[in-house]
Amino acid sequence: MKSRYAKLVVLAVASLLLSGCAVLREFRPAVEVAAMTPGEYITLKRGDILTSGKLSAATLETIRVAGLDDGACAKPEAAGCIHAVSDVQGLTSEQRLSALSELWLQQAQTLPDTEQQVAPDAGDQRLNAWLEVARHAYAYLFFSERSPDARAFEDRQTQVRDYYNLAVQEAASLVFASYRGKALASAEMMFRDGPWMVTLEPPDVVSPGRARAILPHELLPASSLSFAGLRSTFRRDGFGAELVAVMAPDPVTTAAADSGGAGTEQPHQRPDQAWSEMPTAAITALLRFSGENLAQVLSTREVALSVHDPYRDAKIELHGQDVPLAANFTASYGLWLARSGFNRQSLRSLFGREQGIERPHLYLMQPYDPDRRIILMIHGLASSPEAWVNVANELMGDEEIRRQFQVWQFYYPTNMPIALNHHAIRQTLDGALRHFDPQGNAAASRDMVLIGHSMGGVISRLMVSSSGGDALWNELLAGREFDDGRLERLRKRVGPLMHFEPLPQVERAIFIAAPHRGTEVAGGRLGRFAKRLVRLPLTLLEGFADVLDDLAHGEAAKAGGDKLRLPNSIDNLDRSDPFVQAAAGLSISPCVRFHSIIGHQDPEVPLTKSDDGLVPYWSAHLDGAVSEKIVHSAHSVQGTAPAIVEMRRILHEDIRDRATVPVATAAENGCRS
Template sequence: MRFQQSCRMAVWLVIAPLLLGGCSILREFGPVVEVHTLDAGEAIELKRGDILTRGKLSDATTQTIRVAALDAQACAKPISADCVEALAAVTGVAADRRLAALSELWLAQAQAMKPGSEQQAAWLETIRYAYAYLFFGDHTPGERAFEDRQTQVRDWYNYAVERAATGMFEVRQQMSTQLPAQTRWNIAGWELQLDMRSARLPGSTAVPAELLPASSLSFRGLRSLYRRDGFGAELVAVMPDEPLTSAPTRDGHPAAKRNQQPLPWSEMPAPSMTILLHPDGDDLDSVLHTRTVRLTVHDPYVESAIMLRGQRVPLAANFTAGYGLWLARANFNRQSLRSLLGREGGIDRPHVYLMQPYDPNRRIIVMLHGLASSPEAWVELANEILGDEALRQHYQIWQVYYPTNMPIALNHAMIRRALGDTLAHFDPSGQAPASSDLVLVGHSMGGVIARLMVSSTDQSLVQLAADRSRLTPQQIKRIDPMLRFEPFPHVGRAIFIAAPHRGTSVAGGRLGRWMAGFIRFPVTVLEELAHTLAPNAAASSHESLGHIPNSVDNLDENDPFVRAAADFPISAQVNYHSIVAQADPEVALVDSDDGLVPYRSAHLPGAQSEKIIISGHSVQQSAAAVLEIQRILREDIALREAHFMQP
């Protein structure tokens, strides 16, 4: 018996390794498939995590590699050319799975490479396979509309286009060659066809100074970032600087006196654009073997979608990045203070900034900031309008940046001229929709100037100048156009925000007088004014002009100018609205103020609406004021559409 047991044990010891080696069930002594419970975060990360978001291949790509009988660990290495070649040659895997995985593998390779031609080639391969998946795979983009995998592949395409385009731009900058609107050149073994026919760069500039990915820009000081999901790389083209100051020439005379005065307008110095790269080919095989790619540039304000391979494809866009970058780099806060004090480095005349390339079919919103301020005053309002799809389709924003130390009458005259010259440049015939029904939005002193622009005057200012100055009748006659005016043509609506139409006691108080004492006018302005009054006098005749009231003087509630201007009639053709700030809600409205401007000064009889907002004087930055202005603009759109629908 003991012998038999020993024999059985020996036999078992011989056959057990064979059984355990050939049967995984016996080897593991457990089930083939195990299940684990994931929380919501783990489940979403498993579905959507990829090489861009977590630094390793997506779960779907890893599964495709396994199904293709490839080594998943080897393929997960940053640079694995053998894995890419092997997966590309596999025929037993569905095209969608294979193309998506190849796009991510090439992206992983590109990220691991140093900048140069090899990396550029890897970006282009990423684009090739993503493009092939999106438009030549087993399904159309519309059929995959709700698939996470398509969103991943689109993101890989967009990112690779962003990196490839900025890399190509850097190469172009190093070459220092001017590229025409449509040309061809070679890069990383590919032939690039550059098509910029849809691009709209400011002015006559052919090439920007910088090309920045919008995704790399983060902003503080903005409540919202507005963009549109879609196809393509979101980029910002930074244009060369154009100084607004009239710098002296070598002989010491201001440039303005030598006919070198800058233009009174400029288009957005950092416009947003969307770039696409299209591998050549009309079918999957030709796309997978082409070495030609076409780069197209699109204006997101003009094109929201394009037709591509029979599909209507929404274009990606970023409407905040260019605007935010411009404000961040402009140093308006310092320059506006220098302008107020009349110091070097400030500005001495108004300048009109177009927040996007001029569009003849969008109506214009003109924004006028207040005392000691700049376009930074409109950071929230402008961003919200740019980000509002309905408003963006109907309006374009022009911001007037002006020296706030000047007498209000002089600033008003110069702003009128700057706006008129800008409109005449972009629409010489005056027939474009953009030139009709302008909307003026003015805050504080900008609101006073906006009111003058929609008002008509009589002899009162001329008589005031004769009574209060040492000017001769001939000199007063020369400045008569500044003192006698009619409403600026084609303004349909105006919004006055915390505007001291009847002045404020603060300007005439101790603080106001102290502040006014620091204000100086630039020599260029004094010389131009002296030349206007006495064309044949010497250049130094400005010293005999005597005291000229500055902007703070004009805002004193007892100043004759502001008292006269408050009674000028507003054009019957203009619909106007008031937004009034009330600092203390416990104070009766009629006795209240915003810390600077009393209600009785900001209130305008006859306004279509008057919105009271609990806020300090900088109410234009509040969310409540922005919402009110958006309401007014939407109402304006609805009224115009109803008017045009009438028989």
């Protein structure tokens, strides 16, 4: 009996203990704490659908406040969650709009490229989703309780701005795909997709010479492009999508981009015009939803897609707010160089091969801006605009320099005699300036900064020098006798090449590794070998056949000698060449402040006896330079970090000088102000 009683007691106590576990749990702490690393905290605070692939903590909090299942809402196909958040009470407009923007983004990212539409008038569901992302982000930024500047330091605003920027990028790409290759008339263009009406607004500013704006051949997100060979990517945070518009095939190079972005050989076509804008343009796109209050913005199906030049427009006014515009200043430049084929074509030009170039071409790195001064770059032998790849990128990456200057670059055939290239470059530059500014009153038409590397430095020096009357002409005629007919013919054909004055538009020049007095390498074994490979264009030889004939007849001292030939560029770089010897003695304009950047390849060699592997110090040095920077480098010194830092220093100094020195000073000295 006792045994049975004991068993019953044990069972009763066990039952009480087991049922008491639930009771005991009630006495545990309701909240427990665990350590969190700074990295985990930042991830929790700033992580969102873009950075982690999961909804942000702010959106999940909004879902919970709305009484919804955050697990179900985290699934992309949970469209019901979007409607529930839209209708539920108890949320602020900032909570609701920011969460809806992210939920729509979650859905937009999962929609396939091709899908079965549920109705003939449903439109592209991807475009609809991206427009909803942008609409709710736009409403959050401009029509919720607080203005954007009141939330300037909040992570949530940065997240929502990123949702908007991505949505504009994707929506613009979808709209572009529908209008590829068409022209924008002066009137607005309308695009209907399902219930949405998208207005394509033409740019506010069209470059001179453009009768109308043409929609690009390609539209690429700048964020999708990465580059090898560029040291830095320069961009500006702000509002809008950073895009690269490929406006047209390059008018000069032989490489055209296929749909995959690779270069394919195409027959070279001579451009009608000797200058053009870089064929890839940086643009910033915006979507603006019609409506003057929150209710109107959330109910509208009308949206305007506008395009802005980030060089010209740093900000825009939207609903009473000054909003900074996003920009990428590197992607368009890098894409142009990557697709250009300059490396192949420049060698074809040097060796006189087909598909080379026979005359200079001037590239504008951005649409012409009358209010920005010009930095004009001229490359060297066997080179192209690729020589300036990091120079131009890093100069334009400097905000102060970018506000003051625009970059122009010459691309010219480096097999030609220096005198011919110099004359043709002058004519091309003059034609471009007259085209853009016929009266010559714009800031872009004065106070230019000239930067030349190697042979481009020699040409740059000629552009700011005086021929000294008949000095070069007399050097050409020395030792020769001509009858009146031949002399007059030579004067007409060659005279313009031998007579020139400093360009009045240039106020500063930077000569980089420039062989002003020639180089021994050009006359040595390597130079002689290279000369045999260089071929001048047949058109040039034919065009100057009569000149060579006249010079041959005038040769008195060398009668019966070798037949005269037209010198090529390497001939002109030989220290014993008559032209380079005569040009070295020409005077630089007193109105031009000039600087030298010189490579010193072997620091063990004394500076006065040093060289950069090709150009000796004694040839690159110029008395009277405002500054001379010696850089431990081989001949391609222009791309080194110290040289670029020096160029930036010079340009900043130039900007400060113009801000502090009275304009009248230049005029008093007889220089153009």
